[in-house]
Structure formats: structure tokens, C-alpha cells
Amino acid sequence: MSGGGGRGPVYTILFILVLSAVFAAALAGANALYRPRIEANRELAEKRDLLYVFGMDTGGTPGEVAARFDASVRKDTLGDLEVYARLDGAGVVEAYAVPFVGAGLWGTIRGYLGVSQDLQAVRGVVFTSHSETPGLGGRIDELAYKEQFRGLSLAGGARLAYGEGDLDAITGATSTSNAVLRILNDLVENTLSGLEVVP
Amino acid sequence: MSPRETVRSVIRRNLFSENQVIRQILGICSSLAVTNLLSNSLVMGLGLTFTTALSSLTLSALRNWIPHRIRMIVQTLVIAAYVIFVDIFLKANLPEISKALGPYVGLIITNCIIMGRAEAFAQKNPPLLSLLDGLFAGLGYTGVLLAIAFIREFLGFGTLFGYPVNVVGFETWTVMVMPPSAFFLIGVMIWIASARMAAKKGVKKA
Numbered sequence: 001m002s003g004g005g006g007r008g009p010v011y012t013i014l015f016i017l018v019l020s021a022v023f024a025a026a027l028a029g030a031n032a033l034y035r036p037r038i039e040a041n042r043e044l045a046e047k048r049d050l051l052y053v054f055g056m057d058t059g060g061t062p063g064e065v066a067a068r069f070d071a072s073v074r075k076d077t078l079g080d081l082e083v084y085a086r087l088d089g090a091g092v093v094e095a096y097a098v099p100f101v102g103a104g105l106w107g108t109i110r111g112y113l114g115v116s117q118d119l120q121a122v123r124g125v126v127f128t129s130h131s132e133t134p135g136l137g138g139r140i141d142e143l144a145y146k147e148q149f150r151g152l153s154l155a156g157g158a159r160l161a162y163g164e165g166d167l168d169a170i171t172g173a174t175s176t177s178n179a180v181l182r183i184l185n186d187l188v189e190n191t192l193s194g195l196e197v198v199p
Numbered sequence: 200m201s202p203r204e205t206v207r208s209v210i211r212r213n214l215f216s217e218n219q220v221i222r223q224i225l226g227i228c229s230s231l232a233v234t235n236l237l238s239n240s241l242v243m244g245l246g247l248t249f250t251t252a253l254s255s256l257t258l259s260a261l262r263n264w265i266p267h268r269i270r271m272i273v274q275t276l277v278i279a280a281y282v283i284f285v286d287i288f289l290k291a292n293l294p295e296i297s298k299a300l301g302p303y304v305g306l307i308i309t310n311c312i313i314m315g316r317a318e319a320f321a322q323k324n325p326p327l328l329s330l331l332d333g334l335f336a337g338l339g340y341t342g343v344l345l346a347i348a349f350i351r352e353f354l355g356f357g358t359l360f361g362y363p364v365n366v367v368g369f370e371t372w373t374v375m376v377m378p379p380s381a382f383f384l385i386g387v388m389i390w391i392a393s394a395r396m397a398a399k400k401g402v403k404k405a
Contacts, residue, residue, distance in 0.1 A: 011266065012266040015269075016269060019261075019273060019276060020276060027287075037291040038290045129298075134239075134299065136377070172373045
């Protein structure tokens with residue numbers, strides 16, 4: 001073998017230091033270059049998700065989405081929760097999007113649950129990140145599943161359950177389907193039900 | 200592997216006779232994980248091809264300066280740098296696919312094919328030939344992934360690249376969506392390839 005095999009330890013250490021510095025600098029450069037775009041992508045996806053939870057139009061260019069978002073959604077607090085609030089035409093809070101986190105089948109599921117201002121009805125649900133099997137548990141991202149949650153009642157201590165109010169689990173993904181309901185019902189029971197809502 | 204490699208032999212060897220997945224049995228984990236959709240397989244294959252080609256080029260160019268006893272550390276460093284670049288690039292330009300591939304892009308670092316090419320080829324061959332070797336090793340891998348994904352997406356979802364092609368309306372196979380189906384498909388491909396290689400050798404002997 002030709003090459004640096006016979007060279008001493010000083011050469012070896014200098015070599016790896018210089019090589020590390022060169023590659024670290026190149027990656028830092030690429031990161032700095034792409035950072036604004038990655039951030040913009042993330043914000044756009046978040047805004048689309050929140051508009052979806054509130055049942056609003058999520059389409060259009062990034063500028064249109066941002067304009068629609070800024071016009072009717074703002075950050076708010078509910079108890080000591082950080083939530084997003086949807087305002088109606090008169091600027092009055094009409095619904096909230098409450099973030100949730102919980103264990104799915106393979107990993108953490110995160111998302112938002114949309115609830116009406118009086119916390120008595122579900123407006124919608126969206127999953128912002130999960131690691132469920134694509135094509136099985138991953139189908140919680142499909143409209144056919146998410147749309148079922150719109151309008152479900154939470155009045156009088158009602159909980160979400162499959163088979164009630166036309167809510168169906170995903171065939172072949174029972175564990176993920178059950179995990180979603182457990183996470184959402186935990187949120188309703190432990191967090192939302194303790195809140196006093198001022199009408 | 201013949202002692203003198205030509206461009207032709209590098210291409211033939213990597214695409215067919217020594218295909219990384221079905222002849223060398225390398226890169227199996229990602230072949231099981233991402234092959235239920237053609238689009239994910241394509242991006243994964245291209246990411247790996249890019250990384251293998253450029254890391255082979257870089258390591259071959261540096262081969263006379265790399266201290267032998269730390270060569271694996273150097274290989275990992277170079278490979279990791281290219282993989283992180285692919286990850287950043289996907290996040291910025293193809294956020295949907297980046298989300299679908301999730302942790303698998305980062306795991307390209309641990310794909311044995313890349314380090315295998317660096318150890319077996321790039322450290323004793325000139326840079327341009329190493330670039331070709333890495334490029335076609337990656338393309339051989341991509342070809343196998345796409346073949347598996349074609350069968351899995353067609354039978355599992357009734358779609359190809361997301362477009363519905365299930366015109367006869369057959370019942371889709373849930374098992375094709377799950378990783379074990381890739382295990383069976385790769386097994387069958389390895390079987391066919393081995394049988395063909397054995398048959399070829401038999402003919403030469405006769």
C-alpha cells in the first residue's frame with residue numbers, strides 16, 4: 001500500500017484536523033445557504049396544517065397561504081397552553097387549534113386538534129409529524145381519515161370512539177388508529193376538560 | 200475482481216455480475232425499508248448514487264495522502280459530509296419527499312455499499328475510474344430498488360409513482376406495503392441471479 005502508511009502520528013493528526021476543518025466548513029456553508037429555504041418550507045407546511053385544521057382553504061402560492069393565515073389566525077393562549085386561534089370576520093375568536101404529542105405505534109405523533117371556541121366540538125385534526133408505516137398507519141395523513149373528525153361532539157364529556165359518529169379506524173392499522181384516539185382523548189380529558197371557557 | 204479494470208468492466212460488474220444488492224448482499228436494510236413506493240425508492244437510489252460516486256472520487260483523489268491506519272475514520276467523515284449535504288438539499292428543495300423518507304436519508308451513512316466501494320475500489324484506483332465505480336454501484340442499487348418498488352407499489356397500492364393503474368380493480372395486497380414483502384422479493388431476485396450465474400459458469404466449463 002502506497003500513501004501515508006509509514007508517516008508519523010503528527011502527520012496523521014494534522015491530516016484528520018485539516019480534513020475535518022475543510023468538510024465542516026463546506027457543510028456549514030451549505031447549511032447557511034439553504035437555512036432560509038428550509039425554514040420557509042417548515043413555516044409554510046405549518047400554516048397549511050393550521051388552515052386545514054380550521055377547515056379553511058390550504059391551496060395557493062406561499063404568499064396567498066401566508067396572507068390567508070395572517071388575516072384570520074393568530075397565536076393565543078388557552079389556560080396555560082400555547083394555541084392558535086381562528087378569528088371570525090368581526091375579529092372574535094371562533095375556534096382553537098391545540099397542539100398534541102403522544103406515542104404512536106412506531107414513534108411520536110404530533111399534530112393539532114381543532115376545537116370550537118366553547119370546546120364542545122371537534123373542528124378538525126392534522127398530524128404534523130409521525131413515523132407510522134407508509135401505506136398503513138401512515139394513512140392517518142389521508143383526507144379520508146382526517147375529514148371524519150370534523151364536527152364530532154365533545155359535549156357533556158363525550159369521547160372520541162370508532163363506530164360512533166361515523167368515525168372509522170384504518171383497516172390494517174389498528175394500533176396506529178387506536179393510538180390516535182388515545183392521544184386525542186387524553187388531550188380532551190386531561191387538558192381541555194379542566195379549562196373554564198369565557199364565552 | 201480482475202486486476203486491470205476498464206470503464207466497460209466497471210459498468211458491467213456494478214450493474215450486473217457483482218450487483219451490490221443481489222450479488223454482494225449489501226444495502227439490504229434500506230432495500231427493505233423504502234421500497235413500497237417508487238418515488239421514495241428513486242430519491243433514495245439517487246441520494247446513494249450521488250454519495251457513493253462523490254465519496255469514491257474524493258477518497259481516491261486523497262488516497263496517497265490518507266494515513267492507512269485511520270483510513271476508515273477518513274472514509275466515514277467524507278461519506279457523512281456528503282450525506283448531510285443530501286439531507287440539507289432534500290429539506291430545502293423537496294420537503295415532501297424529505298418528510299416521507301424521514302430518517303432513512305441520514306442512514307445512507309451506514310449503507311455498506313459506500314464504504315464497501317471505498318475499501319474495495321477507491322483506495323487503490325485512480326479518481327475518475329473510482330467515480331464511475333461508485334456511480335454505477337449506486338445505479339445498480341437504484342435499479343434493484345426500483346424493480347422491487349415496482350412490484351410492491353403495483354400490488355400493494357395499485358399505483359405506479361402515485362398514479363392509479365389498478366384498472367381491473369383487484370384487491371391490493373397489504374403484505375406488499377410491509378417490509379417483509381421486500382424480504383421475499385429480494386430473496387427471489389438473489390435466487391434467480393445466483394442460478395443464472397451458476398448456469399453461465401457451468402457452460403464455460405463444459
